[in-house]
Amino acid sequence: MLCLTVFRYCWLIVKYSSHVSAEKSDVPADWPRSGCISYSNVTLKISPNEESVITEANFTVSSGDKFGICGAAGSGKSTLIMGLARVSDVSHGKVIIDGLDITDIPTNIICSRLTIITQDAAVLHQTVRFNLCPDGAKSDAELWKVLETVELKDVVETFPGKLDQVISEEHINSTEKQQLILAYALLRESSIVVLDDVIRPENNTIRCVLDKLFCQNWKQTTVIIVTNQADFLLTTTQTLVLESGRIIEQGQPAAMVKNRSPFFPPVNLP
Numbered sequence: 001m002l003c004l005t006v007f008r009y010c011w012l013i014v015k016y017s018s019h020v021s022a023e024k025s026d027v028p029a030d031w032p033r034s035g036c037i038s039y040s041n042v043t044l045k046i047s048p049n050e051e052s053v054i055t056e057a058n059f060t061v062s063s064g065d066k067f068g069i070c071g072a073a074g075s076g077k078s079t080l081i082m083g084l085a086r087v088s089d090v091s092h093g094k095v096i097i098d099g100l101d102i103t104d105i106p107t108n109i110i111c112s113r114l115t116i117i118t119q120d121a122a123v124l125h126q127t128v129r130f131n132l133c134p135d136g137a138k139s140d141a142e143l144w145k146v147l148e149t150v151e152l153k154d155v156v157e158t159f160p161g162k163l164d165q166v167i168s169e170e171h172i173n174s175t176e177k178q179q180l181i182l183a184y185a186l187l188r189e190s191s192i193v194v195l196d197d198v199i200r201p202e203n204n205t206i207r208c209v210l211d212k213l214f215c216q217n218w219k220q221t222t223v224i225i226v227t228n229q230a231d232f233l234l235t236t237t238q239t240l241v242l243e244s245g246r247i248i249e250q251g252q253p254a255a256m257v258k259n260r261s262p263f264f265p266p267v268n269l270p
């Protein structure tokens, strides 16, 4: 599933980025170790000749933060995030990840070190094993362990072929697809995980899994969630609100609700 997504990103980078040929590659093997991200005065464009989609964005994501990004459709949420993978052109300002300016980092390295899952992530018509770990680098025990973590083990155990069962979008429902995506993301063990509108809670399953990941498996991991689900935003440590490519509000989501921010997505209080 998601190798396709990463591939798509890289293809877009090659297509749109102007700095591909000028890359050097002295990136430390463990970069980005702690997962700090800072945007300073960043203006982003999808391609050099287009108008800016993001204007003068300033924000910092600390190591281990659970960081929410919300805003209406077309406000630039995905573009802001694509700036991390250099799919959007940084035309002014700097994006720094763990001390390195990303314009100095080869695109394939960014794609391989960060886990960025886009909204069009698909389940490939392939085995469960392949969908979880396309490079085959993980043992069966590790695969079962993450399946258990995301509460998908019972489902895969009912498949005749178990991990070797060929699946596709028809075989699993949308909740299971999200669980599979989270399992894939877990296996990549990146210090930065970006979930661009991939998490949609039909009911409590995904919410419970995500809560568990935030306080256990991803406790030290920087996780950026792009979503307009107030429920999910309230589980983040910080949230920013975008409007027409500008950050109009930023802070702790609970405080935004308390201060009756008009920008924060409506919360269904019990």
Ligand SMILES: *[C@@H]1O[C@H](CO)[C@@H](O)[C@H](O)[C@H]1NC(C)=O
Binding pocket: 041, 043, 056, 092, 093
């Ligand atoms: C911020 O970026 C804008 C262009 O988008 C530029 O005009 C301005 O000088 C920059 N500010 C600083 C402090 O660099």
Ligand SMILES: *[C@@H]1O[C@H](CO)[C@@H](O)[C@H](O)[C@H]1NC(C)=O
Binding pocket: 040, 041, 055, 056, 057, 058, 246, 247
């Ligand atoms: C972001 O920071 C830069 C430099 O400090 C500043 O010039 C710019 O106005 C800031 N952007 C916004 C939207 O406040």
Ligand SMILES: *[C@@H]1O[C@H](CO)[C@@H](O)[C@H](O)[C@H]1NC(C)=O
Binding pocket: 155, 173, 174, 175, 176, 202
């Ligand atoms: C998805 O399928 C599982 C069983 O395989 C079921 O428990 C769950 O309720 C289904 N979820 C949705 C949203 O249909």
Ligand SMILES: *[C@@H]1O[C@H](CO)[C@@H](O)[C@H](O)[C@H]1NC(C)=O
Binding pocket: 202, 203, 204, 205
């Ligand atoms: C989620 O919804 C499905 C039905 O669509 C149900 O079978 C499952 O038990 C629900 N999970 C939770 C935790 O509510």
